[in-house]
Amino acid sequence: MMNHATSFSPAVSGTACRSGAASRRCRRSARHIVLVSTLVALLALPPVVGYTRDDKDHDRARKALMSGEVLSLRQVLDIVGRDYPGEPVEIEFEDDDGSYVYEIKLLQPAGSVLKMKVDATTGTVIKVKGRDIERRNGD
Numbered sequence: 001m002m003n004h005a006t007s008f009s010p011a012v013s014g015t016a017c018r019s020g021a022a023s024r025r026c027r028r029s030a031r032h033i034v035l036v037s038t039l040v041a042l043l044a045l046p047p048v049v050g051y052t053r054d055d056k057d058h059d060r061a062r063k064a065l066m067s068g069e070v071l072s073l074r075q076v077l078d079i080v081g082r083d084y085p086g087e088p089v090e091i092e093f094e095d096d097d098g099s100y101v102y103e104i105k106l107l108q109p110a111g112s113v114l115k116m117k118v119d120a121t122t123g124t125v126i127k128v129k130g131r132d133i134e135r136r137n138g139d
Contacts, residue, residue: 061093061120070100070120079123080104084114093120101126 064070071079077088086106094101100120105113114130 058093060095064093064100064120071123073102076102076118076120076123077104080106080116080118080125083125084116084128085109086114089113 061070061073065072073091084106086108088104089107090103090105092103094103096117102118102120104116104118106116107113108130112131114128114133116128117126118124119126
C-alpha cells in the first residue's frame with residue numbers, strides 16, 4: 001500500500017501546491033507561467049538575421065540571370081524534361097570551377113530519383129546519376 005505524503009511544489013500565488021487535484025492545477029499553472037515567461041524572454045531578444053547558403057545561391061542565380069550569363073531555371077527544367085521526365089525535388093545553383101551549374105534532383109514517375117548537373121549557360125546535361133544509370137557528358 002502506498003503512503004500518500006504531502007508534496008510541495010514552487011508556489012504560484014504565494015502558497016505551496018499540495019497533493020491531489022489542486023496540486024495538478026497548481027503545477028499546470030506553474031508550467032504555464034514558465035512557458036509564458038520563456039516566450040516573453042525569447043521575444044525580447046533582438047532578431048538574428050541568418051544568411052544561409054540558399055540565400056547566396058538565390059542571389060548569385062538572380063545576378064547571373066539578369067546579366068544574361070545563365071538560362072532561367074524554367075528554361076533549364078524544360079530542356080531537362082525532354083529527356084528526363086520527373087518532378088524536381090531539390091535544386092541548387094553552383095559555381096563549379098568558374099562555370100555555373102544547376103544541380104537537380106528529379107523524382108521520376110517510377111519513383112526513382114535522378115541526380116544531375118546541368119550547365120546553366122547552355123542547358124546541357126553534364127552528368128546524370130540514378131538507379132542503374134550514370135552518364136557524363138560525352139558518354
